[in-house]
Amino acid sequence: MKTMKIKMLPVAIWCLAVVSAIPAVATAAVERYVIDTEGGHAFVQFRIKHLAYSWLYGRFNDFSGTFTYDTEDTSNSKVEVTIDTASLDSNHAERDKHLRGKDFLDVDRYPQASFKSMAYKETGFNTSVLEGELTLKGITKPVRIEVQRIGNGPDPWGGYRRGFQGSTSFALKDFGIDYNLGPAAREVEMILSIEGVRQ
Amino acid sequence: MWRNTDDGYGWVAVVLHWLVAVVVVGLFALGLWMVELTYYDPWYRRATDIHKGVGILLFLVMLARLGWQLANPRPAPESTHSRLERVTSAITHVLLYVLMFAVMTAGYLISSADGRAIDVFGLFTVPPTIAGLPGQADIAGDVHLALAIALIVLAGIHSLAALKHHFIDRDRTLSRMLGRRTPRPLRSNANSRRGA
Numbered sequence A: 001m002k003t004m005k006i007k008m009l010p011v012a013i014w015c016l017a018v019v020s021a022i023p024a025v026a027t028a029a030v031e032r033y034v035i036d037t038e039g040g041h042a043f044v045q046f047r048i049k050h051l052a053y054s055w056l057y058g059r060f061n062d063f064s065g066t067f068t069y070d071t072e073d074t075s076n077s078k079v080e081v082t083i084d085t086a087s088l089d090s091n092h093a094e095r096d097k098h099l100r101g102k103d104f105l106d107v108d109r110y111p112q113a114s115f116k117s118m119a120y121k122e123t124g125f126n127t128s129v130l131e132g133e134l135t136l137k138g139i140t141k142p143v144r145i146e147v148q149r150i151g152n153g154p155d156p157w158g159g160y161r162r163g164f165q166g167s168t169s170f171a172l173k174d175f176g177i178d179y180n181l182g183p184a185a186r187e188v189e190m191i192l193s194i195e196g197v198r199q
Numbered sequence B: 001m002w003r004n005t006d007d008g009y010g011w012v013a014v015v016l017h018w019l020v021a022v023v024v025v026g027l028f029a030l031g032l033w034m035v036e037l038t039y040y041d042p043w044y045r046r047a048t049d050i051h052k053g054v055g056i057l058l059f060l061v062m063l064a065r066l067g068w069q070l071a072n073p074r075p076a077p078e079s080t081h082s083r084l085e086r087v088t089s090a091i092t093h094v095l096l097y098v099l100m101f102a103v104m105t106a107g108y109l110i111s112s113a114d115g116r117a118i119d120v121f122g123l124f125t126v127p128p129t130i131a132g133l134p135g136q137a138d139i140a141g142d143v144h145l146a147l148a149i150a151l152i153v154l155a156g157i158h159s160l161a162a163l164k165h166h167f168i169d170r171d172r173t174l175s176r177m178l179g180r181r182t183p184r185p186l187r188s189n190a191n192s193r194r195g196a
Helices: A002-029 A093-100 B011-034 B043-070 B083-111 B136-168 B173-177 B185-195
Strands: A030-035 A043-050 A054-060 A063-070 A078-084 A112-122 A127-136 A139-154 A160-171 A187-198 B118-120 B124-126
Touching: A063 A187, A078 A187, A093 B083, A093 B136, A112 A139, B011 B043, B011 B136, B011 B173, B043 B083, B043 B118, B083 B136, B136 B173
Parallel strands: none
Antiparallel strands: A030 A063, A030 A187, A043 A054, A043 A187, A063 A078, A078 A112, A112 A127, A127 A139, A139 A160, A160 A187, B118 B124
16 A cells, blocks of 8 residues: 555646646747836837938837737737827927827827737748738728847746837828828838737 | 107007017918928928017017006096996907917927927027926917917907097097007097088
8 A cells, every 4th residue: 555655646746737737838828918018118119201311210109008929829929009199209399299280190080099910920030920900090901010029038027028029111191191291201110119028 | 759658659669569460460370371381391491480480589579568568657548438448448458468478478388398499590599498298289289379369369359449449439549559649630620520
């Protein structure tokens, strides 16, 4: 009986470990992240040519979003972001006022812009393409974001983080903005720098 | 006579009144026009620079005008004016001043919303005081436009009242503000014609 007990113990421990690991494995594949806007480790930026002579940069200060990252099947990863359009900041109050107005974003009528991903496909070692729908000024159109995987791992404060950078460009006219800024400024480029904290 | 008397306005007050009148109407028209200009219009930047520069100068002129009023006797209302006319005209004058200062302050708060100074024709700059309030430029912009419209409406009523005094009541109200000191000959002519 004594030997039996000793033999059974490792088996019992192994069984317990397997059983308890099942949900852990299942949840570990799909990681849920909240974009770290609270700590300011995420940026929704844009740039557009001024005349044809330089790049003008701006950003949206208020937004929120979440993403999931499936470590087993990355194509199952998803992201959703909502942007407060009135939080536009291009480092010039008079220009921001104009950009928030009817000529551009008309933020009184369209206070929110949003992005919802439809497909995510890895294209290289740390590159991928995120396809989704962008809603801006009440118009929803598909956009294709070139994504770079920047890194992931534990942070020094007991959390776990994962970050990406993405960029896409589209014609302002596609989203109902037809103010003439000149032939070099028909397209705007969005640069999205996103860090998520795993939940 | 460059100073006011109990009976009429000196030419300093008269010149200041008409200067401010022309500039206020001019700035209103310029403001409405400049916000509609397209990006490639040669006036896109120049018009706003002029609007801001003239606005700041108007503020200085208005300070001088207030100072001049305090240092001068206030001409008594025309004896033919009714009590209602005296009260409403006094209220209108105060409101015109309040609105002018409020419109100029709101305009200043738009352009200095992010801590930028306002350049006045390259002569000097006005530093920001209040900057960075949430939505400052947008709110100040809405207030600037709404109060400017109110100011123009009130100034319109003020001018109509002056014309009514001139052409219907045939009193000295308007001619006093044109610098005339003597009673209007028109009035005595009209009376004598009526009497004949």
